[in-house]
Amino acid sequence: MNDTEKTPPFIFYLTLDESLPKAFHTYDRHFRRIGYVLVPVRLDQLQMLMSTSSQEHMIVLCSISDSKEYKLYNERIRGYLKYILKSKRITFLQASSFSKLNDQKSLALFRNYFFLKYPMNAHELVQKVAQYYTTKKEQKTVWPGGRRATLESGAA
Numbered sequence: 001m002n003d004t005e006k007t008p009p010f011i012f013y014l015t016l017d018e019s020l021p022k023a024f025h026t027y028d029r030h031f032r033r034i035g036y037v038l039v040p041v042r043l044d045q046l047q048m049l050m051s052t053s054s055q056e057h058m059i060v061l062c063s064i065s066d067s068k069e070y071k072l073y074n075e076r077i078r079g080y081l082k083y084i085l086k087s088k089r090i091t092f093l094q095a096s097s098f099s100k101l102n103d104q105k106s107l108a109l110f111r112n113y114f115f116l117k118y119p120m121n122a123h124e125l126v127q128k129v130a131q132y133y134t135t136k137k138e139q140k141t142v143w144p145g146g147r148r149a150t151l152e153s154g155a156a
Contacts, residue, residue: 009133012049013040014062016072023063023122030126036133043077050089057089059133064096065118078103085110091136095125 011031013024020040028038038061041049046060064073085092085107094103097118107113114132116125 008035008037009137010037010039010058011129011133012046012058012060013038014046014060014077015040015042016062016064016069016076021063021065021069023065026122027061027063027126030122031130034126034130036126036130043080046090047084050084050087057091057136059091059093059129059136061129062092062094064094064098070096070098081113082107082110085112088112091132093129093132095120 013027015021015024024038024040031038041060049058062073062077064070081092081103084090088110091112091114093114093116095116095118099117103113103115116128
């Protein structure tokens, strides 16, 4: 087993405030049960990670459950989101009950923005994120052009 197989997969949780919300602790508990690590990051830390990290692809989860978080998201994150998504190094999963935050129409071009509508069970959300992570990892390991054609060893 090499080092990449020993390290658990990381899911980044975008925090909107200095303190961690209750949702982070709930999701963290569920992610730990299935072997994932939920890492809280602020926007500036995320930008630094994107520029310095050797990780090919990062999955970022952002949860907006009340009006205070809604306001913070609009002020701090929404304007930078399209610039962050242009790098194609992150997938942004946004969970919210505010339908106004669904930027799917304007960000559909990037194909790395997904909106998850609340109310949703925490276990269900964690399973969706984990499924997406494994799907994304499998896509990276498969050659996009299919298998290369070869001749059998006896044919000439």
